Amino acid sequence: MSSFTPKSDFLQVMTERGFIHQCSDLAGLDALASGGKLVGYIGFDCTAPSLHVGSMVQIMCLHWLQQTGNRPIALMGGGTTRVGDPTGRDESRKILTLEDIERNKNGIKQAFSRFLTFGDTGTDALMTDNAEWLTKLNWIEMLRDIGKHFSVNRMLAMDSVKLRLEREHEMSFIEFNYMILQAYDYVVLSQRYGCNLQMGGSDQWGNIVNGLDLGRRMGTPQLYALTTPLITLASGAKMGKTASGAVWLNPDMKSPYEYWQFWRNTEDADVARFLKLFTTLPMSEIERLAALQGAEINEAKKALADAATTLLHGPAAARVAAETARKTFEDGIAADTLPTVTVAGADLMAGLGVLNAFVTAGLTASTGEARRQIKGGGLRVNGIVLTNEHAMLTPADAINEGAIKLSMGKKRHILLRPVD
């Protein structure tokens, strides 16, 4: 596969930026892509109210698909989430309520508009929900039309099932059916929209290939599969977690500033790879940035943070985030654009204990943790290390544009702003 030289823009971009892990037929796919005849989809689970950076690779795949003259489909898993994908899990998922799934779906939709141009013609992106057809399936019809194409022998041999069986972990019948539904999705999308490519993370290979098979048996045109590598950090950790939890894409769950910070803190060894995957900067520029050594590599990290944040939150928000970071870390002053938490002015007037202040700000989970952090020298008020856990905050401490800057560690800062 490494010897294959793609001719299409799509596969050239995917290859040189490191998006390709496995493909069912690179040459066939290349031919279709050259003519702008690809209609590719990726399914997104509705298990959380927002996508997180872990899905960025997938989103970028759709983005490039469109940028190179093909049509992307973002498929919401409103139906499949009701069943639950057992892939990569050795315990059953808990079954989500329909209301939760609906809420999650609406939250997840938000992120896409920045990356894709939606519409009804040509290369316009499409968003659809597999609940639309899956919930209408009739059990007997489904068994006769779809079920007959599936071999239980083969299903049992699939990794997602085999692992559970080997470890003698429970796999319920509902989960066992997941792969059938995902395969069926692909066929439906093929029939409705001429979809001929499904992409996904490398763990989805089995599910995607099932779709290919089902399509062949049900008489669709040739379908293709393309998976992306699992993105881990150079240090081996799974990507997407930070001090303050998962890196969500929705701004109400993770501010643009925090998103910018996430990329700014990328490990040296990951910078070049991430620039290729998570920005649309030209390859020549990426090569220049990747060549930076030592402390200079920080310039590359800023470029990564700027570009990635611009993609998700827009240029204005990215500029603010970068400026906030510059003031905070390089000038050491409190930018009024830092994440802010408000307190009642009256409470502050009466004197607010520092322990409770840090809990209110969300920097520590409990007053106990705040106490321990103070012992370890980890908390600061207006930049000054806090040593007295009994200290009280008063309006006189609101010296940064009328707010108090609370910090935990070197990187996490919150403005506590009194309001009436």
Added chain:
RNA sequence: GGGGGAAUGUCCCGAGCGGCAAAGGGGGCGGACUGUAAAUCCGCUGGCUAUGCCUUCGUAGGUUCGAGUCCUACUUCCCCCA
């Protein structure tokens, strides 16, 4: 159907003679060193109105001054026999 074993700090794994807020890891957080990096070293890693009080070892009872530890029943999981 019969016999044996197991469930531990709500992140995970895991030790635990009747005196236990409970060993040890991993992970996470903080500190030092740096470049807002990695690696390394050090500290912390139930809650609170805090020299005390409250809640934690599958669930519910019991024995005991005192139970994660002993007894009984139940739930779930694993192993062996049929």
